[in-house]
Amino acid sequence: QQQVKQSPQSLIVQKGGIPIINCAYENTAFDYFPWYQQFPGKGPALLIAIRPDVSEKKEGRFTISFNKSAKQFSLHIMDSQPGDSATYFCAARKRGSTLGRLYFGRGTQLTVWP
Amino acid sequence: SQTIHQWPATLVQPVGSPLSLECTVEGTSNPNLYWYRQAAGRGLQLLFYSVGIGQISSEVPQNLSASRPQDRQFILSSKKLLLSDSGFYLCAWKDRGNTEAFFGQGTRLTVV
Numbered sequence A: 001q002q003q004v005k006q007s008p009q010s011l012i013v014q015k016g017g018i019p020i021i022n023c024a025y026e027n028t029a030f031d032y033f034p035w036y037q038q039f040p041g042k043g044p045a046l047l048i049a050i051r052p053d054v055s056e057k058k059e060g061r062f063t064i065s066f067n068k069s070a071k072q073f074s075l076h077i078m079d080s081q082p083g084d085s086a087t088y089f090c091a092a093r094k095r096g097s098t099l100g101r102l103y104f105g106r107g108t109q110l111t112v113w114p
Numbered sequence B: 001s002q003t004i005h006q007w008p009a010t011l012v013q014p015v016g017s018p019l020s021l022e023c024t025v026e027g028t029s030n031p032n033l034y035w036y037r038q039a040a041g042r043g044l045q046l047l048f049y050s051v052g053i054g055q056i057s058s059e060v061p062q063n064l065s066a067s068r069p070q071d072r073q074f075i076l077s078s079k080k081l082l083l084s085d086s087g088f089y090l091c092a093w094k095d096r097g098n099t100e101a102f103f104g105q106g107t108r109l110t111v112v
Helices: none
Strands: A004-007 A010-014 A020-025 A030-038 A045-050 A056-059 A062-067 A072-077 A086-094 A102-104 A108-113 B003-007 B010-013 B019-026 B032-038 B044-052 B055-058 B065-070 B073-078 B087-094 B107-111
Touching: A004 A086, A020 A086, A030 A062, A030 A102, A045 A056, A045 A062, A045 A072, A072 A086, A102 B044, B003 B087, B010 B019, B019 B032, B019 B087, B019 B107, B032 B073, B044 B065, B044 B073, B055 B065, B073 B087
Parallel strands: A010 A108, B010 B107
Antiparallel strands: A004 A020, A020 A072, A030 A045, A030 A086, A056 A062, A062 A072, A086 A102, A086 A108, B003 B019, B019 B073, B032 B044, B032 B087, B044 B055, B065 B073, B087 B107
C-alpha cells in the first residue's frame, strides 16, 4: 500500500516554466515531509523539507506548499532550468519515529526543455 | 562533515553468484542506516534498517540479507542472486537527533 501518492509520473516544461509536483497522504501521524532530487545514476539528494505547522517554505527557486486539511503538499520550481531535469521524490515520516523511516512517493521525472 | 561511501558503483553478476555491497559513513556516530532498492516507476523500497551494531530489521522478505559489523558499516548480501535482484541499491543514513536522511550514490546491480 502506497502511503504517499505522487503525481504526475512525468512532466515536461519549457525553460522558465513552473512545474508543479503533487503528493497526498492519508496517515495523520506524518509530520515531516521532505523532497529529494535525483539525477540519473546518482543517489537522491535532500532538496527541501517542511513540517505541517507552516503552509509554505521557500528555498531559492524551490517552494513547498502544504495543505494540512487536505493532506496534500506540492513542490513548485520557479523559473525552471534545463539543469533541473531530474527525478523528484516526495516523502513523509511519522511523528516520533525513532527509526526515522521515510515513506516515498513513486517519483516524478521532470524534463525542462531549453 | 559527514560523508557516505557506497561501492561498487556498478556491478554485473551471474545468476546464482553471491553478492556483497558495502556502505560506510564518516563523521558521525551511531547513525541509523538503511538499504533501499529503486526500481523504475516504483520509487524507493526500504529493504533493511539498522539502529545499531548487529541490529538489523527487514521490511520485506527476499533473497537478500544485511549486516552491520561496525557502527558505521552496513553490508547488503546475497548467497545466490536471482534475475529479479537486479536494480539500483541505495544506502542511506540519519543522525539520531536530526530529521534529515542522506543517501549514497548507489550501486547499479545487473544480474545476468
